[in-house]
Structures are given as structure tokens and as C-alpha cells.
Amino acid sequence: MSTPSxxxxxxxxxxxxxxxxxxxxxxxxxxxxxxxxxxxxxxxGLYTLSEGTNALxxxxxxxxxxxYYFSRTLAAPYPQLLSYGKRVEDMLRAxxxxxxxxxxxxxxxxxxxxxxxxxxxxxxxxxIPLGDGSTLYLGLTATNSTDGSxxxxxxTEDREKFLEYxxxxxxxxxxxxxxxxxxxxxxxxMQFGPGGQQAMMQGRAQPYVLYxxxxxxxxxxxxxxxxxxxxxxxxxxxxxxxxxxxxxxxFLIDQFVxxxxxxxxxxxxxxxxxxxxxxxxxxSTLGPLLNAWGVSMPEGKVVGDASLAQRVQMGGYGxxxxxxxxxxxxxxxGFLASDDVVSGSVNTLNLASAGVLEPAExxxxxFQPLVRTSxxxxxxxxxxxxxxxxxxxxxxxxxxxxxxxxxxVRVQGMAETAFPERVAADGVPSANxxxxxxxxxxxxxxxxxxxxxRFWVQLQELLGQRIVVPLAGNGGFVLNMADHISGTxxxxxxxxxxxxxxxxxxxxxxxxxAEAKYLAEExxxxxxxxxTEDRISQLEAQKPEGTDVLSSDQEAEIDRFxxxxxxxxxxxxxxxxxxxxxxxxxxxxxxxxxxxxxPLLIIAFALVxxxxxRKRMENRLA
Numbered sequence: 001m002s003t004p005s006x007x008x009x010x011x012x013x014x015x016x017x018x019x020x021x022x023x024x025x026x027x028x029x030x031x032x033x034x035x036x037x038x039x040x041x042x043x044x045g046l047y048t049l050s051e052g053t054n055a056l057x058x059x060x061x062x063x064x065x066x067x068y069y070f071s072r073t074l075a076a077p078y079p080q081l082l083s084y085g086k087r088v089e090d091m092l093r094a095x096x097x098x099x100x101x102x103x104x105x106x107x108x109x110x111x112x113x114x115x116x117x118x119x120x121x122x123x124x125x126x127x128i129p130l131g132d133g134s135t136l137y138l139g140l141t142a143t144n145s146t147d148g149s150x151x152x153x154x155x156t157e158d159r160e161k162f163l164e165y166x167x168x169x170x171x172x173x174x175x176x177x178x179x180x181x182x183x184x185x186x187x188x189x190m191q192f193g194p195g196g197q198q199a200m201m202q203g204r205a206q207p208y209v210l211y212x213x214x215x216x217x218x219x220x221x222x223x224x225x226x227x228x229x230x231x232x233x234x235x236x237x238x239x240x241x242x243x244x245x246x247x248x249x250x251f252l253i254d255q256f257v258x259x260x261x262x263x264x265x266x267x268x269x270x271x272x273x274x275x276x277x278x279x280x281x282x283x284s285t286l287g288p289l290l291n292a293w294g295v296s297m298p299e300g301k302v303v304g305d306a307s308l309a310q311r312v313q314m315g316g317y318g319x320x321x322x323x324x325x326x327x328x329x330x331x332x333x334g335f336l337a338s339d340d341v342v343s344g345s346v347n348t349l350n351l352a353s354a355g356v357l358e359p360a361e362x363x364x365x366x367f368q369p370l371v372r373t374s375x376x377x378x379x380x381x382x383x384x385x386x387x388x389x390x391x392x393x394x395x396x397x398x399x400x401x402x403x404x405x406x407x408x409v410r411v412q413g414m415a416e417t418a419f420p421e422r423v424a425a426d427g428v429p430s431a432n433x434x435x436x437x438x439x440x441x442x443x444x445x446x447x448x449x450x451x452x453x454r455f456w457v458q459l460q461e462l463l464g465q466r467i468v469v470p471l472a473g474n475g476g477f478v479l480n481m482a483d484h485i486s487g488t489x490x491x492x493x494x495x496x497x498x499x500x501x502x503x504x505x506x507x508x509x510x511x512x513x514a515e516a517k518y519l520a521e522e523x524x525x526x527x528x529x530x531x532t533e534d535r536i537s538q539l540e541a542q543k544p545e546g547t548d549v550l551s552s553d554q555e556a557e558i559d560r561f562x563x564x565x566x567x568x569x570x571x572x573x574x575x576x577x578x579x580x581x582x583x584x585x586x587x588x589x590x591x592x593x594x595x596x597x598x599p600l601l602i603i604a605f606a607l608v609x610x611x612x613x614r615k616r617m618e619n620r621l622a
Contacts, residue, residue, distance in 0.1 A: 049094060053168050057098045062145045064171065066105045068092055069120045071127075071136040073109060080157070085138055088155050091163060092140070095171075110137050126153040126463035140170070148174035156462055158469050173216060180486045182218035183234040187225065187243045187284075188273055188451055209459075209468050210451050210475050214238075217479055218486075230256055235486045240266040241273075241284045241448035247419070250287050254418050257293070258438030262485040264478075268448040269302050269355040269382040281382035284448065292418035293411050294363030295444055300382045302353045303405050305329055306398055307374035310350070314391055323391035326398060327380075328352050328455075330472070331407070335372045340410070342480045343370040346473035350455045353385040355446035356405040365413035365440065369406040376400045408445040415440045443481055450474045528568050 068089060075082040089107060096105040110116035112134040120127070120137050127135035141151045150170045159166060184190075190211035214220055221231045225243040230252050237256060245253075257263050270281035281300065290297055304326035312325045331349040338344045349371060356379065359367040378401050384394065416437045417423050423434040449455055456474035460467040470476075 049091075049098075049164060053095075053164060054098060056168060056172060057095055057103065060099055060102045060171075062102060064103050064174065065143050066092060066096070066103065067108060067119075067123070067141045068105065069108050069110050069116070069123075069125055069137045069139050069141075071110060071134075071138070073111070074130060074134055074136045075138075081136075081138070084155065084157050084160060087160075088138070088140075088163065091167065095167065124151050124153060126465065128154075128463070140167075142170055142174060144174045146175065146177075148176065150174060153465055154463055156467050158460060158467055162470070169216070179217075179219050180235040181221060181231070181233060182214060182236045182238055182482060182486075183221050183223050183231045184214070184238050184240070185223040185225075185227070185242050186238075186240040186448075188241050188271070188448060190240075190451065191222075193453075194273075208451055209453050209457050210478055213475055213479055214482070218482065227252075235262065236482050237261055237263045238266075238482065239263065239286070240451060241268050241271050242286070243284075245287070247287075250289055251419050251422055253286070254289055254292070255435055257289075257440050257442060258415065258417060258435040260438060260441070263440075263442040264481055264485065265442060265444045266448040266451070267297060267355065267444070267446060268353070269297075269300060269446070270353045270385045272352050272385070272449050273452040278386060281386055283382065288418040290444070291360050293415050293440060293442065293444075294360050294365035294367060294413075295409065295411060296358045296360045297355050297444075297446055298358070298379065301355060301379040302327060302382045302385050303329075303356050303373055303377055303407070304380050304394055304398055305373045305377040306395060306400070307376040308332070308335065309395075312391070324395060325389075325391045326394050327385050327389065329354065329373065329407075331371055335374065335404075337368070337370045340368070340370055342477065342484050343408075345480060346477045348472040349477055350450065350472040350474060351407060351447045352449035352452070352455055353382070353447070354407050354449075356407065357409050357444060357446050358406065365411050365415050367406075368410040368412070369408070370410055370443070371408035371445070372404045372406055375402050375404050377403075377405055379405075407447065408443065411440065411442050411444060413439065441485065443485065450478070532564050532568060 070085045070089060072082070072085065075085055092105055096103045108116050108120075110120050117135070117137070120139065123139075123141045125137055125139035125141070127137045127139075129135055138155045139151060139153050140155070141149070143149045150173055152166060152170060155163070188208075190208045193206035193208065211220075218236070221234060223231065227249060230237070237253070239253070253263075265286065267284045267286065269283050271284065274282040283300070285297075285299070306324065306326055308329045308331060309324040309326045310328040310330045311322050312328060313321055314323045314325070329351045331351060333347050336343040336346055336349065351371075356373075376398075378398055380394070380397075414437060417435065420436070423436045451474070453459065456470060456472040458469045458471055460469065
């Protein structure tokens with residue numbers, strides 16, 4: 001016979017109450033003691049701290065104070081903001097747990113009109129004004145023991161995917177004493193933005209995001225176009241779409257590279273970042289230097305790739321206005337060298353009107369490709385990238401060569417000087433003899449438009465600060481390369497994380513096949529339409545002198561051509577309708593699979609399990 005207590009706990013109502021109490025207890029305990037622990041089920045591990053973060057935080061041997069200002073009370077009515085604020089807090093707690101002796105975290109809820117709010121304002125944090133006159137804060141200040149300081153004025157949800165990177169960048173920037181020096185030679189409007197110096201004088205200057213990021217990571221020394229010497233003690237020389245250089249300037253670069261100077265080169269057969277009104281390609285070159293380094297770059301050629309073409313809006317609205325533009329490439333991770341520490345850490349890369357790189361004949365250096373095109377590519381004259389090219393015409397003319405082209409390459413090994421006659425010349429100072437050969441370490445990329453904001457970031461304004469949301473890994477690629485080649489790699493693992501744009505590759509291939517099928521027929525009908533309209537105009541212009549009346553034969557011929565015009569237009573509409581029908585049909589199938597098929601499969605799986613379990617029970621009873 002059961003005891004009364006056992007009967008009480010066997011009641012369903014009591015079991016539900018005990019289960020609820022147990023759930024609440026576990027929730028409170030986990031929130032209090034296990035907040036820094038997390039289970040990350042995302043494909044790219046976006047919520048898992050990287051090895052670089054662990055190494056950096058654990059390397060701190062001096063006290064670092066983190067003051068996290070989070071208006072938790074005011075954020076309570078805004079669930080999404082409250083959840084994000086808690087996520088920031090959880091990550092900061094994880095940082096502090098990695099190095100509790102030196103990373104000291106304070107969580108502050110700045111109530112309205114309190115001293116804590118005054119401290120937040122004094123530290124440069126920005127807040128969101130609420131309707132009742134209060135201000136909601138969600139920011140961070142960081143200081144070290146040597147007067148290094150920094151802050152994140154407001155954690156915006158648009159930067160959530162880059163939260164870990166933003167925090168690590170803030171901490172790494174507290175100590176700028178060991179910052180490397182980067183010499184920058186460029187004619188791109190990096191410092192002022194698209195309007196150049198004129199925009200600066202009008203108060204509209206907006207520096208390239210990459211230029212600002214380089215300034216945060218390095219001490220940037222800009223090199224004037226008419227330089228006669230290179231800056232001393234530079235750790236990295238960056239040449240991005242350089243101006244026309246004379247032989248003396250090229251010789252200085254030649255000697256820097258041969259002496260072991262780490263160099264990044266970004267050349268371009270046509271720079272779209274320069275004056276868009278140009279009527280001829282705006283190209284850059286380094287004369288004989290590339291060939292001396294074991295690399296060649298075909299002059300006046302840009303690469304087009306149908307498989308990696310970006311979808312762009314080419315005037316007008318609707319689906320017909322969005323075209324595959326073969327000169328603008330969206331490089332996915334399958335075309336980035338996965339075994340390289342830099343390119344392997346980047347998921348996507350956007351390039352525009354890029355050239356190609358090839359090993360030079362008789363090269364003694366190692367040619368290690370970092371970025372490639374697909375095999376559905378060919379070379380075009382760079383003049384076709386000038387102005388406003390016709391995407392359909394470019395696509396029709398594309399005849400794939402079946403080979404992929406190299407867009408960026410790492411070059412290492414022994415190289416000879418490009419100016420042997422100058423090395424052997426008299427008058428070279430003995431204290432600084434010219435170098436005939438040396439072990440070089442450089443990276444060359446056949447595009448400079450990857451610096452331009454419009455190709456890789458989305459810019460927003462919030463609380464007076466510019467919010468940068470990367471759409472591709474251009475920034476990570478350039479900064480990681482500069483970090484790696486200079487010998488500092490603290491942020492390499494982080495810069496490529498969070499850019500989770502995942503194209504539907506199979507869907508895109510099906511769409512391209514459908515468009516290719518109808519594109520030729522559409523072009524034929526368009527030409528026929530134009531010929532018919534021209535013929536009608538010619539007939540209408542053939543009126544007898546002194547009268548506005550056409551002959552009966554002319555009227556009949558015009559009527560015939562008008563009937564043909566209507567039939568051609570009808571056929572053209574039918575071609576476009578068939579194209580949209582195939583694409584829409586594909587979309588409908590995808591919707592059906594996601595909305596109906598997956599739930600049905602789950603239900604079927606559950607029914608099968610239930611039937612198998614019932615069958616096992618029947619077998620046991622039998």
C-alpha cells in the first residue's frame with residue numbers, strides 16, 4: 001500500500017509544479033553563475049571566442065579596467081535591445097574570466113540624472129533619448145595602467161556579428177606604443193572620400209573606411225607623389241593604384257623590396273574609384289618591377305566572370321533592371337586560397353574591373369595564388385569597363401576560356417633588381433651600396449577598387465557616429481595582409497568573422513542558365529523590332545510631294561509592318577514572361593519545400609517513431 005506522501009508526489013498537478021520550480025531554479029542559477037558559458041550551433045561559430053581572442057586577452061600583464069554602461073532598467077520594455085545588451089555583458093564576462101587577475105569588469109546601470117550617467121557622458125558615450133526625457137546607454141569604456149584609453153560609444157545591433165572583433169580591437173588599441181609603421185603611396189582619394197580635396201574644403205569629406213581602419217591598426221605615413229626618398233623605419237610599404245612614377249622612384253621601391261622590405265601592391269587596369277567621367281581606362285603600373293619580381297599583368301585587360309558576377313541595379317526598377325555584371329566580382333570562399341592564413345580567414349571579397357596576374361617567364365620567385373576567378377571567365381579590353389557598360393552585351397560576348405585567372409598572389413623568393421645598369425653604375429655611395437638581388441616577400445593584387453566603400457560596406461549614421469556594416473571581407477583581407485606581412489596577427493582570425501552572406505549558389509546557377517537560354521532570343525527580337533520600326537518610319541516619310549496622303553500600296557505595306565511589329569512585341573513579351581516564369585517557378589518550389597515539405601517530413605518521422613515504439617510494446621506484451 002502506497003504512503004500518502006508518495007501518492008501526493010504521484011499526482012500530475014504536483015509533478016508539473018515541481019517541474020516548474022526546478023526549471024526556474026536552474027534558470028536563476030545558470031544566469032547567476034554560468035553566463036559566460038555558451039553553446040554555439042551557428043555554421044561559422046559566430047558566438048565562439050576565437051583562439052586569437054583567447055591569446056590576446058590572456059597576454060595582458062597589466063590591469064585593464066572595463067566599465068560597461070548598460071541601462072538595463074530602461075531597456076526592459078524593449079526586448080530586442082535588452083537581449084543584445086545581455087549578450088554584450090555575457091561576452092565581456094567571458095573576457096574577464098579568461099584573465100581575472102588583469103581584466104576588471106564593472107557593470108553599471110546609469111540611472112537618469114545620476115553620477116553614473118554623468119560619468120558615461122564624460123567618457124564620450126552616446127545614449128538614445130527616450131520619450132520620458134531619460135537616456136538609454138549601451139556603451140563601454142576601457143583603460144589601462146599607462147593612460148591608454150578607448151570607448152565604444154554605443155553598441156548598435158547592426159554590428160552584432162562583429163561584436164567580438166570590435167571588443168578585441170578596442171583592447172588591442174589601448175597600447176599603441178608598439179604600433180607598426182605603414183608607408184602609403186596612392187592616388188586614390190582615401191583620406192577625403194569620393195569628392196577628394198574639394199569635398200574636404202566643402203566640409204563633405206568622408207574618408208574611406210579602410211583608410212580609417214589602417215590608421216587604427218598602424219601609424220600611417222603618407223608618401224607624396226613626388227617623393228625622392230622613402231620614409232625610414234617603415235614596417236610595411238603599401239602601394240595602392242600609384243601615380244605615374246619616374247625611374248628614380250621605381251628604383252627606390254626596387255631597392256626597398258630587395259632589402260627585405262615587406263610590400264603590398266594593388267594595381268588596376270581601370271580604377272572605378274577615380275574620376276567616373278573618364279573616357280579612357282585609368283590604369284596603374286610599376287613599370288619593369290613586376291617582371292623583375294616574377295609576375296606579369298597583361299596591360300589594358302580586365303577579367304569578366306559569369307559565375308562570380310554581382311547582381312547590380314542598372315537603371316529602372318523591377319526584376320528586368322537587375323543584371324549580372326561580369327566586371328564586378330563577388331569572390332566566395334571557394335576561390336580564396338584556404339591554406340593561406342590571410343585569404344583562408346576571409347569568406348567573401350568584392351572586386352571591380354580587376355586585372356589578372358601570371359608568372360613571368362624565367363621567374364625565380366614562388367608564385368602562390370591567393371584569389372582566383374572561376375573557369376567561366378575571359379579577358380576583355382579595359383576600355384569596355386569605362387562609362388556605363390551594357391551588362392547584357394558583356395555577357396553575350398563572354399566566351400569562357402576554361403581556365404581560372406589569378407587576381408591576387410603572394411610572391412616570395414630570390415629576385416634580381418629591375419635596374420642592373422644602375423646597380424653597376426659609378427657614384428653609388430659606399431655607405432649605402434645598391435642591392436643586386438634579394439629575398440623578397442610581397443603580395444600583389446590586380447585591383448584597387450576593393451578599397452572603395454561602395455563595393456564592400458554599408459554606411460549608416462546613429463547618434464552622430466558612423467556605423468560600418470561590412471557586406472564583404474575587403475577590409476579584413478587588406479588589414480589581415482598588412483598585419484601578417486608585418487608580423488602581427490592578433491586580429492586575423494576575427495576580421496573575416498560575421499560576414500554571413502551565403503549566396504544560393506545552386507539557385508544562382510539555375511537562374512543564369514534560364515537567362516542565357518532566353519538572352520539570345522531576346523536580342524534577336526529586339527533587333528527585329530528596331531528594323532521594323534525603322535522601316536515604318538521610312539515608309540511614312542515617303543509621302544508624295546505637296547500632300548500628306550500616302551498611296552494605297554504604301555498604306556498596305558505600313559499596315560503589314562505594323563502587324564509584324566505587334567507580333568514581334570508579343571513574342572518579346574512571351575520570352576520575358578517565360579524567363580520570369582522559370583525563375584518564379586524555382587522560387588515557388590523553394591517556398592513549398594521550406595513551408596510544407598519540411599514540416600511534413602518531421603511529422604512523418606514522428607509517426608514512424610510512434611509506430612515503431614507501439615510495435616515494440618506489442619512485441620513485449622506478446
